[in-house]
Amino acid sequence: MRVHILGSAAGGGVPQWNCGCLNCCEARREGGTVTARTQSCAAITGDGSAWYLLNASPDAPAQLAAFAALRPNDGAARHNPVAGVLLTNADLDHVLGIALLREGEAMPVWATAEVRRAMESGWNATGLLAAYGGIHWSIAVPGAAEFELCGGLRARCVALTGKPPRYRESQEKSVTGNCVAWLFTDIQTGRRLLVAPDVACLDPQLQDAAETADAVLLDGTFWSDGELREVDPAGRTARDMGHWPVGGPSGSLEWLRSHRAPRRGYLHINNTNPMLRCDSEQAAEVRLHGITIAEDGMEWTI
16 A cells, blocks of 8 residues: 655645745745645555545645656546545545546545535535536445445545534534544555544544554644744634644644554644744654654655
8 A cells, every 4th residue: 555645734735825934934945944835635545556535635736747646648638547535524625626626527535424514515516516527425434344445445434523614613513524534454465544634632533543553644733732823813723723733741742652553644734833844843853753744745655
């Protein structure tokens, strides 16, 4: 099984178009201490032929074009190299890419009933795309048995505590199914990959799934709870936004550093997070524990 990180940043990317924080300035500066990143999206395959997207970011068209394995076949008038999309939630930075990949046949999309409902009621996803390729929905049920994908993979979604997307917060409640992680199994080797880019807390279900995983990619959005308010006084806290901060005595690093998985990493990293700076104390602390800070183009073979 291979996982290729098409985009490693949180919503807005790095640098974010309207942000002049230290990290964004460093990302714009030639030779700066921050590597530019696009919005979070990963491609996963069991056989190198059938590739599935874990979320579909607004940067998806450029991300696919930058990765040779996901370019259309030479000489093919039309060829869709994406076997399907598996969604972790309905946030815009995770779903808008589906609309931008509208050319071609209906896109297979796996999502919980709650995620589909948010997309239908929030921006009429199915109706909007019906005039184009459309969406072929498959409902994923947290806690249900694994189901088989093409190319020698199985997958199941793991229920997480999570909020509805911001565009539905006034209408929807925080219920099971608004946010999930995905656990992928290589049928041939039995090895497992857990991808969880949106984590509010250490749910028992997440901990149980992680115990079986050989590789874990975890939510690294914010280093500290009040980080966003340093650049935007009106900004919400990490926990208010449904993200478990990395640093501090109750942060995710305390858990992830002692995890048994040979491969551990952070993705979905916000432009304000100090661990993006390669010379920062925070980056050094993460690397000290053998944990990877994901960059676009990073690939693991598991």
